[in-house]
């Protein structure tokens with residue numbers, strides 16, 4: 038067998054023309070393999086499925102590389118080339134998905150004696166063809182194709198408007214009182230005595246969380262929610278085109294279409310799930326709101342209500358009062374470089390891999406670090422190379438604004454190594470140490486969970502099943518599961534050491550942090566349900582005459598303790614409406630499963646390599662080669678249930694020592 042070499046990032050190191058040529062070469066491979074597959078007569082199953090899989094793998098890799106490139110490349114010209122590539126790849130992908138020859142050839146593949154992996158591959162691919170509209174008449178297929186191409190462009194426009202609209206507001210240092218000192222030192226005031234605060238998360242989050250002055254928080258909160266104003270109209274076009282496409286394909290709404298092939302199965306089930314979570318968190322949310330108002334009255338006795346710009350700030354106040362915990366107290370223990378090493382060490386030990394830095398690997402920006410992933414789980418494997426990861430961790434202009442794992446290459450067992458990138462916006466170590474919040478540490482583990490899934494699941498028989506190619510509403514389970522390790526005193530003590538003294542984070546501080554985290558859980562869950570309901574309802578209703586701003590305001594009042602704030606339009610910069618469309622509920626759905634998966638680790642001990650090994654084999658390495666519910670059932674020995682999640686949401690912040698199963702839902706903008 039030939040040795041597999043990583044290095045897919047080389048495609049991001051050339052000129053815009055070279056990038057496009059590479060992209061078109063992959064497209065040519067896809068066409069050749071697709072034609073070869075369509076022309077095969079009575080070839081052995083393995084051979085014909087290989088051609089079919091190779092065609093879509095070439096296309097999938099080109100699409101993934103283009104998506105990463107348009108989000109991270111420092112050269113705007115290369116980003117433009119990537120957008121062009123993405124449009125062309127998507128057009129070809131639509132064309133192939135509507136190609137009757139391929140559908141008929143796949144339907145003719147004989148499944149006698151096939152194992153469940155091949156069966157699932159064929160059945161699911163046939164369903165994907167039908168969902169694409171392959172069995173519709175020529176005129177309908179032409180309309181589907183045109184709509185899909187238009188939607189790619191609209192989606193890019195939506196994302197670009199958000200990326201390119203960074204706003205800044207000036208404040209005097211006094212107006213920023215309460216914000217961490219190191220943050221202020223890193224942003225000296227200009228000649229006018231003002232600090233320019235941007236709407237990037239590295240600025241926005243600390244200011245709305247810590248600024249004591251309400252007017253400062255309010256100004257930033259509003260500024261953040263007037264970004265990308267043009268997107269209100271772009272969104273309206275996007276919703277109309279999506280609804281039109283869904284109706285052409287025989288579905289009542291885009292929400293119905295997009296939920297059909299998920300674990301949840303239907304838009305009604307998604308709505309029922311959101312309602313169930315909403316009911317289950319009602320009591321907690323009311324308590325949280327009362328506690329926040331009480332905290333506000335200590336500073337402003339006449340206060341009659343809490344506002345959305347008070348949310349993060351007042352939660353901090355409540356945590357401090359009830360648990361003697363200030364989020365900033367843990368920051369000295371979470372210096373960025375130590376956290377990074379901690380993530381590598383903890384996951385390496387747990388899942389039996391080693392990370393080897395490749396200093397001379399081709400990368401797209403000097404910030405980016407590459408690591409080869411070696412299998413250390415079995416000495417007989419002699420540190421087999423499993424794939425490569427890239428860490429692009431700090432903000433820069435023109436770069437993606439959130440936190441996400443991107444695929445660079447999909448793995449296939451014995452044929453291609455998986456490569457993936459983390460694209461994040463953590464503060465950059467410099468003159469000031471980059472001290473993270475615990476929520477950022479959690480985000481790091483979360484995104485790394487996706488990356489592990491991608492790499493460890495990169496050895497499947499078919500590229501179509503690689504890594505995170507599982508049901509979309511299962512994808513957040515492995516990542517939210519990994520967040521749990523950030524709440525364990527013993528795990529944290531291994532890497533969370535004071536940046537000046539080297540002292541490990543005290544266990545008592547971690548316990549107080551954990552108890553404080555129970556505070557505000559109802560409020561956070563409801564915030565998530567607001568996003569979930571907004572994403573679902575925008576795609577469930579008739580888009581004709583739909584006022585998305587009014588809907589967002591109504592839903593905010595329904596799910597959160599806040600009243601509407603006229604003049605703001607949060608949804609215009611809610612980037613997930615592009616990628617997730619109707620299915621933002623997936624975070625909470627996956628969390629329900631993650632809580633259940635974690636119960637196995639809790640029983641055995643967090644660093645137990647047997648449970649982790651079993652989980653790696655039963656869930657991560659399987660990727661999408663079986664339905665997710667089956668993988669979960671294989672690991673748990675039963676289907677997943679709500680019990681572990683219900684215990685978590687009902688657990689109070691007083692009485693009893695919080696067990697290790699009580700991490701919070703991933704809030705905020707990460708994927």
Ligand SMILES: [Zn+2]
Pocket residue numbers: 483484487513516707708
């Ligand atoms: Zn995620």
